[in-house]
Amino acid sequence: MKLKQNILLPLVLVSAMTQANENITQQSNQWYKAAQQTLQENIAIKLNTKRAKNVIILVADGNGVGTNYATRIWQGQKNGLLGEEYVLPQEKFPHIALVKTYNTNAQTPDSAGTGTAMHSGVKTKAGMLGVDDSVVRGDCSAVAAGSVDSIAEILAKKGKAIGIISTARLTHATPASVYAHSADRNFEDNTKLPEGCVGQKDIAVQLIEKMASGEVDFAMGGGRRHFLPKDVKDGENKSGRRTDGKNLIEKAQGFGAQYAWDQASFDKLDTSGDKPVLALFESSHMKYEHDRTNEPSLAQMVEKGIKTLSNNKQGYFLHVEAGRVDHASHDGNAHRAMTDGAAFMAAVKKAVELTNSEDTLIIVTADHEHAIAFNGYCGRGTPITGLCMGIDTKGTKHTNTPEKADDGKPYTVLGYLNGSGSVLKEDQNWTGTRPALTQADAIDPDYIQQALIPKSSETHSGEDVAVYASGPWAHLFNGTVEQNYIFHVMLHAATN
Ligand SMILES: [Zn+2]
Incomplete structure (x- = not known):
């Protein structure tokens, strides 16, 4: 398959791109260069109007x-x-x-x-x-x-x-x-x-x-x-x-x-x-x-x-x-x-x-x-099924220290608004508090994410x-x- 057949850009195009940007301070930044590459790929896309077999x-x-x-x-x-x-x-x-x-x-x-x-x-x-x-x-x-x-x-x-x-x-x-x-x-x-x-x-x-x-x-x-x-x-x-x-x-x-x-x-x-x-x-x-x-x-x-x-x-x-x-x-x-x-x-x-x-x-x-919903503010590389780890202000990767909610407990990156993981329990007359949570609990394959509204089956x-x-x-x-x-x-x- 030739999805990205446009990846090899003609040299003329590449040099034109470089010229147009030569006075921009951040042009050697990796993010800048990657986005320029994406731009050129998109400019070069050819529309396929053949009949699909x-x-x-x-x-x-x-x-x-x-x-x-x-x-x-x-x-x-x-x-x-x-x-x-x-x-x-x-x-x-x-x-x-x-x-x-x-x-x-x-x-x-x-x-x-x-x-x-x-x-x-x-x-x-x-x-x-x-x-x-x-x-x-x-x-x-x-x-x-x-x-x-x-x-x-x-x-x-x-x-x-x-x-x-x-x-x-x-x-x-x-x-x-x-x-x-x-x-x-x-x-x-x-x-x-x-x-x-x-x-x-x-x-x-x-x-x-x-x-x-x-x-x-x-x-x-x-x-x-x-x-x-x-x-x-x-x-x-x-x-x-x-x-x-x-x-x-x-x-x-x-x-x-x-x-x-x-x-x-x-x-x-x-x-x-x-x-x-x-x-x-x-x-x-x-x-x-x-x-x-x-x-x-x-x-x-x-x-x-x-x-x-x-x-x-x-x-x-x-x-x-x-x-x-x-x-x-x-x-x-x-x-x-x-x-x-x-x-x-x-x-x-x-x-x-x-x-x-x-x-x-x-x-x-x-x-x-x-x-499904996603919490913040988690640092880069926080395991997606795990606890929300802090942002490292000095570097890139998360701090490996869980963020805490106002109840003093950590929380996962990912949760559902409703579902069987609801923190409200019938045996407490549909009241409840969030259980304490460790990283080992959260990344267990059988872990049920915390939810707010109690539903035996989480909804679309x-x-x-x-x-x-x-x-x-x-x-x-x-x-x-x-x-x-x-x-x-x-x-x-x-x-x-
Ligand atoms: Zn369904």
Whole structure:
């Protein structure tokens, strides 16, 4: 890939730049020189107006600008830097916009409404998949009239191969918004459909029917329980949930799909593209990256997906979701949000390495942000999951002495406004004081960040997220856009 093909500047340009700045006192300062380099790179960017053969959209669920900031520092510190200066793979992309994520009926959005916006080009209500906001949530009878076409459905008709990868259940909101039409995101199998539901099938059935018809070629994630009857046990001895007797995994194998459920069967998958691929690595969601055993990483799944789908001469559309960044934040556990965020960044890097920006549009975004917040004033290099350390007035790196709040106790850099880490406790009649906190507590992988408002599950927030893009028509991302605009850029890039 030649993202930064403009890095080697013509000598004339470099000398012109030097001349223009020759009388500026600070021109030999490292920050000044680095910014000059960035300026020249941006001046030299050429817009790519070719048709995109391939479109890849990578969504880290719940990874708004704040969460992305935390992952940047986390990864930078893992790489031995202070952290703040680190550049994540998508931050090297030449084009970016801010995205307004609200649903038509919700200031704070959910992943079904946001996924539908990104993949279908229209905003809708919270909790619904692949339908417009004429539908009332839960009303099966309105689905047929309210259904909207997804980018995957449109591009499949144009001969592109379609892939869906998620670390969440494949029937969960974000991946399901690529292929399903459902009055409720919770209709993952037949047991969740309301009595007398006519007008739609459950989400797992919709996926397998799309694979049978050739509209989805590659589907990889978690969620086996929604594909198996309740009297059938899976490879990890967990029971299915279906009560209609349908074994959808056998059905997929019946029409020729390859099936994988652990690392060994994943490793054996044939990437020739001749047979559809169905992989379900867990009964529910895949494991957090921090806890991962016997199942592939997101980057490994992306590599397998791109290798398989690239066999299609008409190109492909690939949706990739890091679904568990969101779940870790719901748990109030910053460590797992960061480690799953870092695994997402490795997947972005892999997608960049395996493609060419001349013919592949890569979009990196989030569906929404969380109620995450950052305290001050912490010195450079303060461990992002740890206590806020003081600023060294004489040097660069933090003082290694925790800052104290007005209650005399230290506090972490990162917290959530609400969540199970609330300092207010029910057993004290919803009063409380902040517990004392050590650095060892704070950097423990299982530490739940302090929060104010008590909620068993920390909430999303309605803040903007970013969308980063490279490749054909990536420059159509600029300014502040509505989330449903993302679909329109993908469609234009792939079909203009
Ligand atoms: Zn969520």
